[in-house]
Amino acid sequence: MKLVVVGAEGRMGRMLIRAVAEAEGCTLHGAVERAGSPALGQDAGRLAGIGDLGVSVSDDPLSLFVAADGVLDFTVPAATVAFAELAAQARIVHVVGTTGLSQDDLKRLEAASYHARLVRSGNMSLGVNLLAGLVRKVAATLGEAFDIEVLEMHHRMKVDAPSGTALLLGEAAAEGRRVSLAETRVSTRDGHTGARRPGDIGFATLRGGSVVGDHSVIFAGPSERITLSHHAEDRGIFARGAVRAAQWAFDQPPGLYGMDDVLGLRD
Ligand SMILES: NC(=O)C1=CN([C@@H]2O[C@H](COP(=O)(O)OP(=O)(O)OC[C@H]3O[C@@H](n4cnc5c(N)ncnc54)[C@H](OP(=O)(O)O)[C@@H]3O)[C@@H](O)[C@H]2O)C=CC1
Numbered sequence: 001m002k003l004v005v006v007g008a009e010g011r012m013g014r015m016l017i018r019a020v021a022e023a024e025g026c027t028l029h030g031a032v033e034r035a036g037s038p039a040l041g042q043d044a045g046r047l048a049g050i051g052d053l054g055v056s057v058s059d060d061p062l063s064l065f066v067a068a069d070g071v072l073d074f075t076v077p078a079a080t081v082a083f084a085e086l087a088a089q090a091r092i093v094h095v096v097g098t099t100g101l102s103q104d105d106l107k108r109l110e111a112a113s114y115h116a117r118l119v120r121s122g123n124m125s126l127g128v129n130l131l132a133g134l135v136r137k138v139a140a141t142l143g144e145a146f147d148i149e150v151l152e153m154h155h156r157m158k159v160d161a162p163s164g165t166a167l168l169l170g171e172a173a174a175e176g177r178r179v180s181l182a183e184t185r186v187s188t189r190d191g192h193t194g195a196r197r198p199g200d201i202g203f204a205t206l207r208g209g210s211v212v213g214d215h216s217v218i219f220a221g222p223s224e225r226i227t228l229s230h231h232a233e234d235r236g237i238f239a240r241g242a243v244r245a246a247q248w249a250f251d252q253p254p255g256l257y258g259m260d261d262v263l264g265l266r267d
């Protein structure tokens with residue numbers, strides 16, 4: 001499968017280049033950065049620390065997409081929406097790991113998925129997607145006597161909050177309880193907040209250092225507490241998940257898919 005990595009110089013971009021180079025049956029067809037990036041013209045393999053691959057970083061995504069099978073995209077929301085339109089034009093697989101997407105961005109990705117095979121997830125690791133299934137089940141079993149709080153910590157450079165994974169886990173909890181996350185979500189608490197509203201799903205965000213990604217879902221009940229956690233130790237877990245998603249989507253019809261489809265975890 002011929003894959004293009006966009007955002008090639010980013011923390012995830014460099015991991016994705018490595019994951020594609022290591023994956024059986026995949027080749028790196030192209031690497032893209034924004035116009036003006038100092039990475040333009042550099043060899044993508046060298047950028048990723050694995051030696052030359054003979055693929056120069058380019059700022060012309062469409063000319064690469066038309067001759068590729070898929071694109072791996074962990075960038076920023078505005079770029080991802082633009083790449084979705086180009087991937088749809090080229091009728092290729094688009095794997096989206098970018099987080100912090102607005103409702104309007106999500107609608108535009110959905111529109112693109114009429115033509116492209118688009119896989120999107122706030123977390124591409126096996127562990128987090130298994131955890132989401134457990135959270136759904138525990139939330140359904142315990143009911144509202146247990147308060148749900150989602151706690152996350154990431155490195156100091158992360159720009160969006162709560163994390164895409166925290167929202168994915170919050171959605172799983174809300175689904176388990178058969179409520180809408182939009183109506184129960186509380187993402188900030190400061191000052192005299194009053195007592196906790198029954199049924200709320202709370203989010204707490206920590207930022208600092210080089211933390212790859214820590215997430216816990218806490219079910220706090222009368223006199224006891226259950227905590228379900230995931231700790232990411234290496235970004236390779238997300239990159240390998242993204243390559244697996246692209247390989248899975250290659251044989252699917254156009255549509256919008258999640259990692260639960262890729263991993264066969266849908267109930
Ligand atoms: N779903 C998942 O499993 C995971 C998701 N993520 C998400 O992936 C995203 C990226 O994270 P991370 O790699 O840490 O961030 P980085 O800031 O390190 O990387 C983003 C890259 O995208 C580039 N970029 C921005 N705009 C464009 C454009 N128009 N065309 C091409 N490239 C562009 C940036 O370039 P420049 O800096 O020059 O602007 C940068 O190199 C985040 O939303 C993060 O939350 C991260 C890990 C796992």
Ligand SMILES: O=C(O)C1=N[C@H](C(=O)O)C[C@H](O)C1
Binds near residue numbers: 099158164165166213
């Ligand atoms: O920005 C990151 O680094 C990460 N982003 C994703 C998120 O927002 O959940 C996934 C992972 O936790 C790392």
